[in-house]
Amino acid sequence: MATLTSSGLSKSFGGLRAVQNVSFTARPGRILSIIGPNGAGKTTVFNLLTGFIPSDAGTVQLDDRSLAGMSPEDRCRAGLARTFQVVQPFRGLTVLENVVMGAMLRTASIAEAREAAAAVLDDLGMSRLAGMRAGSLPIGDRKRLEMAKVLATRPKVLLLDEVMGGLIPIEVQRMIAFIQGLRDRGLAVVVIEHHMNAVMRLSDEILVLQNGEPIAQGSPEEIARDPKVLSAYLGPNFKADGGL
Template structure:
């Protein structure tokens, strides 16, 4: 196995008296697809924000490629190769789909038409090229999701963090997304995803980490995790239906 690419060691995040993330450690190796699951309010999004730089850990370390990045703001992490999506997609509404993707591709292509070419390529990748010149405000929910993925891909990241990127998509859209991520993964991109949809988790991820009440309660392959009775009670038992 190769060197851990993303490393989380004893990460803690407290908000006043509330401990949202409690001593979580895990690794993501290059080329892997890892999912984080857990019931609502388990601290997944807080953990995710510690990785993106939206929040800084109260204790513990987050390192990328051996470099501790606890204090780095989101933009510096993006430049280190960390692409992300937002749980609620954040398209740049008055810009066209192409321009949205260009905002990403400008990171590594300073010339206008190079950035455009790269952005266009990313739109093709996510199947939005026919909507390239439509303003993001006119796009449907699933198109906005894909646009966000395109913008993140245009950064040419080495690790993609996806926050419930499948929520609200229909069956075939979910399948399209899974195919897209598999293809990208085949080309060497590492994925860390937060996902509610257990079918997606089973179909897609190599390794699953389960978070409950801020702590990691299990880790293993999708099969191991989804048949683990402890996980099932923690995860499904409190979902009330």
């Protein structure tokens, strides 16, 4: 497992300041959630961490290793992997074949990749879907497939971008339990999520962004009563135990 550290991460697009001075540490066996209004810069932070866009300032490290100048593929090989908010499976391939694509990052053997992919699908309770075409899956199963593809790369740090979006309550409950299980195995997990009651149940720590800048960071209990967060995002009537 590994620790992910962001220090002073910043990015502007022309005159628009998308991310400004974002710093945090994601540690093994802990879940850090990044929340904030739409347009707060959350997904841009993920794009900066994973090398999909270059930063203007700041550093990203995996343990003591700087990721500066590394491509998204090389960062994934180093152990930093992510899901995407808009899931885009290889629609014409089966579920198993999709996951094999992720497993091929770690082996040149198709047989080994298929074995690893089958194990990931079993872990997610998706073995019965292995032979289905990915394009035929409903949104809940496509979200789980996105998770399976990423887990097949054997990440040390996992970035999850709204994996609960569009899920029905029972699917949210299952996803929460699965993510908690990943934490219990020692992964460092960073979550972007708008499902606030799920965030409050999942998180060991929460970072709140507004207009690209951190406005608060702390435990779920601290965030749920922070006046700046209540004003900017959660609203004055927010209750952390509001149910799912």
